[in-house]
Amino acid sequence: MPKILGKIGLLVLALVAGAAWLVILRLKSVPVPLLVVYGLLLAASAAGTLWPGVLGRRRVLTFLGVPAGVATFGLYLAVVYHVTDLPVLLALAAVACLASAVPRGRRRADGGATRPSRRVFLAGGAGLALGALSALAAGHADRRRRDLLTRGEAQRQAAIRAPGARRRIADGKVRVFPIHTGDTIVTYGQFYGGLDGWEGLNGYLRTLLDKAQIAVPVHAYLIDHPRHGLMLVDTGVNWEQAHDHDGYYGITSRLLTERDEYRLTPAQDLRVRLARLGYDAGDVTTVFLTHVHDDHAGGLRHLPRAEVVLDRRDWDQGVLYPHSFDLVKERLSFPAFDSGAFGAFPAAQDHFGDGSVVLLPAPGHSPGHMCVLLRLDGGGSALFLGDTLYTLPHLATDQVRQMTIGGADTVHQIEAARRVQRLLAADPGLVPLFAHDNTRYQSDLVTAAFTDGSPGEAGLRELRRHMEAVLTPGWRLRPGHTPHFVPPASGTGPGRVEFR
Template sequence: MLKTLSKIGLIVAALAVGTAWLVILRLKDVPAPLLTAYGLLLVGSVVGSLWPGVLGRLSTRRRVLVFLGVPAGLGTLGLYLAVVYYVTDLPALLALAAAACLAWAAAALLRGRRAAGGRGGRPSRRAFLLGGGGLVLGVLSVLSVSPVERQRREVLARGEQERQAAVRAPGARRRIVDGAVRVFPIHTGDTIVTYGQFYGGLNGWEGLNGYLRTLVDKAQIAVPVYAYLIDHPRHGLMLVDTGVNWEQAHDHDGYYNHNQMVSRLLTQRDEYRMTPEQDLRVQLARLGYDANDITTVFLTHVHDDHAGGLRYLPQATVVMDRRDWDHGAVYPYSFDLVKDNLLFPAFASGAFDAFPDSQDHFGDGSLILLPTPGHSPGHMCVLLRMDAGSMLFTGDTLYTLPHLATGQVRQMTIGGADTIHQMEAARRIQHLLASDPGTVPLFAHDNTRYQSDLVAAAFDQGVLGKEGLRELRAHMEAVLTPDWRLRPGHTPRYVAPASGTGLGRVEFR
């Protein structure tokens, strides 16, 4: 009975590990038919090893090993090398292979001694070859460390060369100092997401079910990642969010392997893309600014597509909700250089419009922080007052202008109380925009012409004039009714790629 229970425990543990591995492979875009066949091999290997009799003709463990175990092992190695392997793994893989060879050699040696009745004797040829192979692999593991590090340094050096070339390209500006508050949208590349994750929150993309669907549904689109530079005559240079950094887009596995391999395993290798011109440091330089002069970063939340650029801003004070720092999904490497520069607002300035709590950050009404939890535990929005009107930086409470129609368009939400909180925050944003016609929203991921055409034009010189404000509000009214419904022609729809593979696009009808 105890032996049977032990076997059941082993198979449950093996199936749990195997399932997690299959989920990782699916996240890495391994085709479902291949995963199904591979999964059956894994299950057959485990079950056959414990109960070989249930597999009929493969009624011995040796046959199970030969016909199922070996293919499953080779498949595991092949899939790992194809979709997970990164060059920094090489020393560890060689070390594991060396350890396996030496263990096998020791087992062969013990078997030989046992066969000789414990009298010792000469090592078998197998033990000798395995031991020698293990030693060679161990030496190669040590020797590979330096070339691997050199290879990664070369990758980073090439990126630096591309960045410097982009900074020197024609068309750069000089900073204008005339006492005006300026805001510059900074497009720091794109993130690749499933269409349902971005627009399917009302169609079952919620909570655990939504996250599972992101593993299966590969109808993907590219959406922009925006940070916003604020040049304030009294308060200096500030950023709302920091976007992604060059390493996330071009050395993804290396970036997410700094702390633990789990981070790398659970992220997609191609989740970000960025041209040299989109690098945050390049764009700041071409606008006439230096990243080292940024004094304050207002982080709407800690997700890594908003916090990656913190690697470039070690001198900045990072203002964020403490709930996000304590309970959000923080990737430590993005925060390593600023973790001692964090400032947590108390939200003690009283109510602001429909928001029961707020923080007047500078005490002069020029910049108000508004708690909007839901997308993350401590998500917040930022309201900036300019001469012509006010900017509301929404972070990820709402992805795009059409998402203000919360009854028709919604991104994937966490579910339960978090979804309720996020929708409450969205309604407060609606109320603020309706009550103050001098306020316009600025989004972190808007993939509509509101961002690409109108916002880009209105803030081309950083100063929002009355005409720019009027055009942005007019476009809002052309897209949304006063009761926050989408007008005809503005409902998002996924369009699959013509080839059947690659990224789709979004049309509005």
């Protein structure tokens, strides 16, 4: 009886490990029918190994075990393997060979034989050769990465030197420059399906099953302030996240993220964008990080002097990819949010004490998400929303909603959206600026209004006029502005979003 219980326990363990592996494969877009067949093969070989029955151990191994092993290795090579794995794989094979050599040699010695057998020589020799290959492969992976980084640097330098670069304008005005730092690939439902069941655990499960994807922009914002210097709201994606994804993330994050989750051209690199606007990354003194997600924190490593201001709750509970913070851990600063209420927000932080930058806690998307309000010249203001609302249509939060975490977090997220609505309604000089807006609002109007960084009253009015053309005063979408998913024409790759 205890023996059968032990076997059942082993089977459950094997099934749990197999299920986790299947989830990883699905995250990497392996088709569901293939995963079903493969999952059945795994389950059958686990059960067959524990209870060989009439088939016998040998047949179970031949018809279930070996195919399951080959399929597992093949899937690993197809979707997980990265060149830095090769030295590890070779080292493991070397250890296996050496281990198989040692006990055989001993047995012979016990049996009185004076010479080790040929098999011992072969296994030992193969082990040593594989060990040497492992060292060579490690050198190769290292050289390959260095080449990749050198090539990236050459491309960035060329992008900086391309015609059309500008000089910093120092005339005492507050300037804001939207910086498009690459794109991120997300499922359409995660971006727009919050009201169609993309919420909480259900949302995550749907992320596994529904692979209708879109590419959306990642925006950071540079602020050149006459009194407070050079600042950034968020920092976008860095070059390695987009071009050396597996090397940058290491094995655990690599298993849980897609290789092509980010795209970044040399011209979109934060350092290049700053240089083209006439600035140096080393001159940025403050970064307001709306939250710790990696498409907002990637550029931190390029800002050697900046103080990084973020909500402590995000740092304590929300850091998924701590290595993006490696170079700034000593320069973090956590606001106390003790400056009293601000409009619809019950707490706020007047960061410099002069009302020029106000930090507004807006948890929900992450435990310590915050929005940033910046006073512009002439009475207007910009409200940097981070991921509180992805795009302008998301302001119609009862019609268009991004995926939410579920439970209290969803409630907080909607609360934050309503506070933003009330702030916008109360101040006609306030314009919202989004981190992922993929509509005409960002690509045409915000880009045009902030061409020289200072939109003026007329520029802000233009942005508000567009906002009112998209949304009613009751925060409903007007006709022609509801997002729809359009599948890719070729059947592969991300689709598009059409507003109609």
